[in-house]
Ligand SMILES: Nc1ncnc2c1ncn2[C@@H]1O[C@H](COP(=O)(O)OP(=O)(O)OP(=O)(O)O)[C@@H](O)[C@H]1O
């Protein structure tokens with residue numbers, strides 16, 4: 001029997017996207033099927049280059065087509081067209097950015113900046129174009145976290161982001177000089193944030209991770225109101241009992257209709273190097289989950305306490321670069337996968353490309 005496009009599509013139809021609960025064929029992911037004297041090639045176009053099941057799809061697709069009678073060599077090309085989950089912005093704020101993720105927290109020092117940079121690096125590692133905006137104008141930490149201390153340049157009134165580890169970076173920390181004011185007044189903060197969003201040449205990005213200042217002050221409010229945000233994650237620690245602050249944060253996002261993707265609990269437990277299977281919940285267990293439940297949002301996962309976070313942080317080497325094989329790096333990769341999947345579902349809902357019946361998948 002001669003091999004045909006429809007027999008190839010039939011072979012691929014059982015491959016189901018775990019988030020959309022539909023066949024990759026029916027979702028329209030399979031493209032450019034070519035058959036040449038038994039050799040078959042086709043594209044699988046994903047909704048993001050950071051798709052966590054990319055390798056799995058590729059393997060399954062190849063095996064299924066190779067198993068067909070009369071098929072010779074099989075070539076699967078994995079491509080992507082990142083869908084946007086960011087609301088359209090009338091003022092042309094961040095026009096080339098498909099997904100914007102705000103990393104927020106009720107209070108300071110819980111590891112918000114650490115989470116932001118490591119999530120960004122995980123997204124980058126999976127092939128996406130990623131930027132990080134350090135919107136914490138009061139306590140910028142991106143220069144320290146990345147080891148970048150240059151001053152961005154401007155051409156034609158456009159500010160060019162700096163770069164490290166393949167990420168585009170922008171931070172107030174790149175501009176601070178001895179003469180910079182110690183205290184920023186509300187209107188100045190507003191102006192700065194606006195510049196970061198409208199005057200920076202971010203270019204085409206799949207994801208922009210935004211490190212918000214803690215709480216719900218001027219800068220956080222300005223940013224949530226001005227930036228077209230796709231979703232927010234809230235970082236807490238287990239002993240952060242401040243449900244009041246967390247709730248304020250949630251309300252801030254609700255007001256601007258930004259979905260809160262969930263809560264990440266940082267510095268959850270400690271695993272001594274000599275006891276790799278042990279988890280010591282030094283600050284008590286389950287605080288992040290409790291906050292998530294109280295807020296009615298998903299709990300996304302735990303990140304362990306790891307001295308290498310501090311060590312690498314001081315050297316401009318975030319943990320996923322500094323100790324990629326650590327449990328901590330793995331925790332960030334898991335979280336980044338969850339965030340990618342949640343945003344993909346949101347964007348599908350937004351554009352309704354995958355028509356009806358998309359069910360939300362719990363992280
Ligand atoms: N999982 C972790 N294990 C060990 N140390 C950590 C971990 N996460 C963060 N830290 C350390 O805790 C400190 C605070 O982290 P970070 O700066 O990311 O928090 P933040 O919430 O952004 O704080 P701020 O409110 O000052 O902006 C840093 O010294 C960082 O290295």
Ligand SMILES: [Mg+2]
Pocket residue numbers: 112113114136139141
């Ligand atoms: Mg910070």
